[in-house]
Amino acid sequence: MLNWMQLHARAAFQALRGLARQPIGTVLSALVVGIALSLPAAGYLLLDNVATLARGVSGTPEISIFMRQDAGEGQLRAVERNLAADALVASFRHVSREEALRHLEQSGLGDVLGGLTDNPLPDAFIVVPRGDDPERYAQLHARFGDWDGVDHVQLDSAWVDRLHALLGLGKSAVILLAGLLGFALVVITFNTIRLQIMTQRQEIDVSRLLGATDRFIRRPFYWFGSLQGLLGGMVALGTVWLSVRALSGPVEGLAAAYGAVFQLAGPGVEESLVILGFAAFLGWFGSAISVRRHLSERLR
Amino acid sequence: MIVFDEVVKRYPGDYVALAGISFEIRHGELVVLSGHSGAGKSTLLKMIPVIERPSEGVVRINGQDVSRLRSGAIPYLRRNLGLVLQESRLLFDRSVFENVMLPLVITGHPPRDAARRADAALERVGLEGRGGEMPAGLSGGEQQRVAIARAIVNRPSILIADEPTAHLDAAYAGEIASLFKSFNEAGVTVLVSTHDEILFSRYQPRRLALAKGILVGDSAC
Numbered sequence: 001m002l003n004w005m006q007l008h009a010r011a012a013f014q015a016l017r018g019l020a021r022q023p024i025g026t027v028l029s030a031l032v033v034g035i036a037l038s039l040p041a042a043g044y045l046l047l048d049n050v051a052t053l054a055r056g057v058s059g060t061p062e063i064s065i066f067m068r069q070d071a072g073e074g075q076l077r078a079v080e081r082n083l084a085a086d087a088l089v090a091s092f093r094h095v096s097r098e099e100a101l102r103h104l105e106q107s108g109l110g111d112v113l114g115g116l117t118d119n120p121l122p123d124a125f126i127v128v129p130r131g132d133d134p135e136r137y138a139q140l141h142a143r144f145g146d147w148d149g150v151d152h153v154q155l156d157s158a159w160v161d162r163l164h165a166l167l168g169l170g171k172s173a174v175i176l177l178a179g180l181l182g183f184a185l186v187v188i189t190f191n192t193i194r195l196q197i198m199t200q201r202q203e204i205d206v207s208r209l210l211g212a213t214d215r216f217i218r219r220p221f222y223w224f225g226s227l228q229g230l231l232g233g234m235v236a237l238g239t240v241w242l243s244v245r246a247l248s249g250p251v252e253g254l255a256a257a258y259g260a261v262f263q264l265a266g267p268g269v270e271e272s273l274v275i276l277g278f279a280a281f282l283g284w285f286g287s288a289i290s291v292r293r294h295l296s297e298r299l300r
Numbered sequence: 301m302i303v304f305d306e307v308v309k310r311y312p313g314d315y316v317a318l319a320g321i322s323f324e325i326r327h328g329e330l331v332v333l334s335g336h337s338g339a340g341k342s343t344l345l346k347m348i349p350v351i352e353r354p355s356e357g358v359v360r361i362n363g364q365d366v367s368r369l370r371s372g373a374i375p376y377l378r379r380n381l382g383l384v385l386q387e388s389r390l391l392f393d394r395s396v397f398e399n400v401m402l403p404l405v406i407t408g409h410p411p412r413d414a415a416r417r418a419d420a421a422l423e424r425v426g427l428e429g430r431g432g433e434m435p436a437g438l439s440g441g442e443q444q445r446v447a448i449a450r451a452i453v454n455r456p457s458i459l460i461a462d463e464p465t466a467h468l469d470a471a472y473a474g475e476i477a478s479l480f481k482s483f484n485e486a487g488v489t490v491l492v493s494t495h496d497e498i499l500f501s502r503y504q505p506r507r508l509a510l511a512k513g514i515l516v517g518d519s520a521c
Contacts, residue, residue: 003408010405206389209349210403210450211379213372 007219015223018196019231029192029228033185033279034235040178041240041267041275047170049264061137061156065125065144068151075149076123082147083127088140090130097121122151134161182282185232189225189286190293196224197294204295214295221291222284229283233276240275241266301327301489302348302458307357307367309343309513317343319513320357325491325506327457330484332500333493335510341493342386344510345462348491349381350374361458379407382451382488384461388443390435390450396422397431400449407454421449425479441472448479452488459483461492465499473499 019026067076076094083092095103100121129140137155144153197204204217244266255262267275302325309318318340325331333341346352347359350366359367366377390399400421404414422431425445435443444464451459461480465473473496481503484490494500509517 211375212406213375
């Protein structure tokens with residue numbers, strides 16, 4: 001185990017020395033990889049912030065049950081009993097026709113209703129469902145519509161669902177972008193390792209003659225690819241952080257203009273580790289393919 | 301210890317480099333393989349560390365048939381052999397000391413022990429205190445001595461050298477020959493190829509003579 005760790009430490013050191021030996025090339029590769037990775041990372045972060053904003057704006061979704069104009073007291077009581085007994089209902093409130101009219105008048109639309117002799121508004125129930133499962137809302141929506149005396153059921157969170165669908169589409173686009181740019185990172189590493197193998201041809205041949213195993217020869221290249229990916233990941237994180245810092249002021253100002261409080265969030269510890277790990281993995285993957293493609297010939 | 305049994309090596313185009321070579325080298329022998337360029341010396345030596353495999357016949361090292369050795373086992377065979385080639389094959393971006401340490405790094409020796417052994421190997425070839433220098437700053441003879449130090453640092457029981465003095469003048473070549481003799485006196489089996497008939501003559505080695513891939517002489521027979 002100690003020997004294995006020593007060999008890995010040596011390979012990592014050798015890879016670091018390789019990176020340090022060509023500082024310009026290392027910095028340029030890290031920048032290319034970093035900028036490529038910062039695009040999907042920033043996209044993910046943007047969607048995450050929009051989702052947080054949407055959650056804050058929508059609050060708890062409500063379902064409004066509007067009764068028919070001719071619904072009798074018995075039907076109203078029956079709906080109340082049904083709602084009280086429904087396990088999927090967290091709470092509900094009855095809004096009588098009179099109360100609804102009062103609300104409408106208070107909202108400044110009293111003049112519109114002035115010419116009417118009868119109250120045109122129906123009795124209604126405002127229902128808060130239990131949990132936040134959209135399927136549950138749909139179940140309740142369908143069930144309430146079947147009850148006697150009910151004219152119309154309205155799910156108030158429909159626009160949130162549409163927003164969530166859009167966010168889902170955005171996430172798919174970010175994943176696609178991450179896949180494409182990740183592929184670019186793999187290609188960059190593949191080529192860098194190919195050049196490394198070419199420049200270290202003599203060292204590889206001499207090591208083979210002295211009894212180096214394939215694993216011993218391959219190991220520094222794996223480390224090189226992983227470290228290059230990791231450096232790119234750091235550049236990507238730095239780019240995202242700088243962008244968040246630059247945008248947070250204007251975004252807060254915009255939110256304040258709408259009377260809201262919103263703070264743009266940068267990547268957390270977990271997200272940062274995922275970005276770094278993903279970048280290192282892609283670097284390793286690119287080097288593994290390159291080593292397999294270009295070194296196997298020499299090791300045969 | 302080293303056995304060649306009816307070994308044939310054919311290259312594409314039906315060029316026969318070795319045509320049914322058989323001999324046996326016992327432990328502790330000093331053997332000089334002689335012959336003109338193209339006689340098959342390098343091909344024969346390359347079969348011991350399995351750089352080349354025979355087309356026919358068997359090569360045995362310490363009883364093990366290495367001609368059919370699987371690829372994964374070859375590095376472990378080479379770790380028990382010392383190899384010195386015509387060109388020193390040193391890594392010029394590393395110090396003399398790092399070059400000599402390389403076989404020990406490959407075998408995963410603890411760094412302190414490896415450093416001690418590398419120092420001892422450099423002392424053995426007369427390059428004590430020169431470990432910090434870069435190979436480019438050394439003469440051809442000194443570079444070849446570094447290559448020899450690298451070959452012996454793992455304390456191999458067999459030392460194989462392919463024309464180690466080919467690019468050296470007579471004085472340096474004599475120094476290298478005496479080094480090989482001293483290793484042989486320490487119990488190492490030495491097999492060295494040369495086209496210089498008189499280089500090792502003062503040490504009275506066993507001589508194997510090759511001509512056009514055929515063993516034409518063996519002083520032990």
